[in-house]
């Protein structure tokens with residue numbers, strides 16, 4: 001495939017959860033780069049990164065942040081490429097704060113928001129793969145194979161539970 005996925009985290013404290021995204025992208029053999037870019041603490045560097053990443057071939061941005069999470073929205077303001085937001089659990093409100101910050105974008109500047117935490121981190125990778133697969137038949141087959149593997153795994157567990 002041409003291009004890559006950019007995975008941005010608001011802080012190094014977000015990296016552990018976002019390893020799930022990296023693992024999913026690796027599983028699909030999708031090139032990606034992982035960077036720390038804070039909407040609040042490094043706004044100028046974040047803007048410069050997004051502009052440069054687009055020029056270098058970034059297809060989809062995945063942005064993860066906790067607390068008052070503005071990274072995905074800030075990146076969406078700078079690009080017309082798809083932006084997937086991952087709200088992270090990071091404080092007293094358990095990620096609900098980041099969920100609302102990420103999901104409530106005004107019309108015309110969308111962020112595709114996934115679930116809070118590890119499931120969202122994994123699904124950000126799967127969703128990016130599905131977007132890229134629209135123009136990549138080989139990747140589309142890997143996405144279908146992953147779904148078949150999930151189905152087979154659940155059926156096997158059910159059989160084991162029934163002692164078959």
Ligand code: RP5
Pocket residue numbers: 009010011012013014038064065066067068088090
């Ligand atoms: C957010 O604030 C980051 O994305 C992180 O989830 C949270 C806390 O950041 P640190 O204080 O751990 O750097 O901007």
